[in-house]
Amino acid sequence: MKIRAPKYEQIAEEIRKRIRDGIYQPKTAIPDQNTLAKEFGVSRMTIKKSLDGLSMAGLIYTRRGDGTYVLGDIPLKIDTNSPAQKHTGLTAELGSRLSSQVIQFTTIMPTEELMEHLKINHDEPVLNIIRLRLVNKEPYVLEHTYMPKKLMPNLNNRVLKHSIYNYLEKDLNLKLGGAYRKIHADFSNNLDIRYLGSQPNDPILEVEQVAWLQNGIPFEYSFSRNKYDTRSYTVLDINPANA
Known part of the structure; x- marks a missing residue:
């Protein structure tokens, strides 16, 4: 029986796919946490955990008081x-x-x-x-x-x-x-x-x-x-x- 990934991982993977597919463009803001929480039917804390993981991976960054943005390509970034x-x-x-x-x-x-x-x-x-x-x-x-x-x-x-x-x-x-x-x-x-x-x-x-x-x-x-x-x-x- 395949174990289903935690919700925050599923959401992070979907956002990662949107970045990869160009739905969320480099240097542009993604929807805020409240909007994403409503879309995915989860708490704001779950969204924050998803975004924290994407930030750790170098895919997004946060401007204080201005939202979360797609960073774009980082040549040195690898999965490990x-x-x-x-x-x-x-x-x-x-x-x-x-x-x-x-x-x-x-x-x-x-x-x-x-x-x-x-x-x-x-x-x-x-x-x-x-x-x-x-x-x-x-x-x-x-x-x-x-x-x-x-x-x-x-x-x-x-x-x-x-x-x-x-x-x-x-x-x-x-x-x-x-x-x-x-x-x-x-x-x-x-x-x-x-x-x-x-x-x-x-x-x-x-x-x-x-x-x-x-x-x-x-x-x-x-x-x-x-x-x-x-x-x-x-x-x-x-x-x-x-x-």
């Missing part, structure tokens, strides 16, 4: 790009194409490094999580994540196979604040070879991240690794007055 400054998690970014394989899920006591990054004491347990994220059932990113157990004591394998961020926001009512990321290159290790299909000494792109809640409390210290030819990161920098 991820916005380097976006903090929504892979599930929000990739939707139903994404699935997860839990490789490791244990509780450990923190090292000095974890104590520093997560702002915890030496006697506070840490969740130690390794997941393989797959896109269309193909290996995409290998994630090694550390989280303070006190923030999410009931985290389980069911959640790990889907979205931790959705669990934090919807089940625990925690508000995500932001993240600091360092992106660098590395050589493949044994886990990359086993789960990502890398070859020995293949280049690996690694994103080291510390993420925190709106109240400033760190909830994640993680490493996301992907093959050099699988994923890249983009920064879209627009001056709205001149776009």
